[in-house]
Amino acid sequence: MDQKALLIFNPKSGSDSISLEELSERIAMHLKQAELSIFQTTGENDADKIRKEINKHNPNLLLVAGGDGTVKLVAESLQAQLPIAILPLGSANGLAKCLGIDLLEDGLEALRHLKVKNVDGIDINGELCLHLADFGFNANLIEKFEEQGTRGMMGYIKSSFSQIFETEPYRYLIKTKDENWEVSTRMLLIANGDRFGTGAIVNPGGSLDDGKFELITLDVERLEHLFEVGKSLVSGETPIGESMKIWKLDSCKIENLDQVNFQIDGELKGQPEEVSVHIQAARFQFVVK
C-alpha cells in the first residue's frame, strides 16, 4: 500500500449527493494501492472527531467529500501539514474551483496523479479564511438567505449579481503598516483565490500560493460598469475603469465604518468594528488538477 488515506465525508453536503458506497468505489478506481479509512461528519464537534481520526489512522492523505464548510472544518482540524484532496459535493466549492477541481469527476481524476500545491491561509481576527471574505454584497445576500432558512446559497448569489445595483456604497478605512486610506464601495472582498464558487473570476491575477491576499472593491453604478465587471468575471481580465480596484497585501486592518455585514467563506460574522487580516503563507497543501 502506497497511500494511507482518510476520507472525510459529509452526508448532508450538496442537494443530490452520491452515496458513501458509490463514492468509496469510485475512489478505489482512481486511488490505486491505497488503504482507505472513512469518517462521516455528524454536524457536532466534528473538528475534535476529525483530529481523533487522524491520530488513530495516521494517514498521509486526506480526502474531503463535501462543500466549502467541510473543507474548512478539515483544514482547521489539522495539527500538522497533510495534503488534502477535495471531492466537491457542495453547491459552490469555491476553493476547489480555484484549484481546477470544478466537479467531483475532476477531484477523482486528480487522485491519479496527486499533484500537490501549497495554499496560503488568511487569518481574519483569529479565524481561517481559505477562499473569500467580504463586507457588503455577498454578506448581505447570505444574511437574506439564512433568514429564509434555505440551502444552496451560492446558486442564489449566482442569480442575484444584478442586485449589486441596489446595494448602497459603504465606507471602510484600510490600514497597512505604510499608509491608511478610506474607500467607499458596494463590495469589499478579501480574496485568496481568483474566482467565486460560481466560477466567475473576481480576482484576476490572484494566486493561492503567492504569500499575498487581495483586497478588492467592486462597484457597479452605471451600465458600462456592469459590462466592465461582467467581462472580467468571464475572461479574467482586470477591467480598465473605476468598477474594480485591487490591492495586493500581506496584512492590513479594515475599519468597518458603517457597520456592514461581514462573511468568511460563506459564514456570517456579524458587523465587526474592525478586522485584522494576515496572510499565512503556504500553511496548507491541496491536491490540484
Ligand SMILES: Nc1ncnc2c1ncn2[C@@H]1O[C@H](COP(=O)(O)OP(=O)(O)OP(=O)(O)O)[C@@H](O)[C@H]1O
Ligand atoms: N451528519 C450531518 N448532519 C447534519 N449536518 C451536518 C452533518 N455533517 C456536517 N454537517 C453540517 O454541514 C455543514 C457544512 O456543509 P458544506 O458547506 O460542506 O456543504 P454545503 O452547504 O452543501 O456546500 P456549500 O457550502 O458549497 O454550499 C456544516 O454546517 C456542518 O455542521
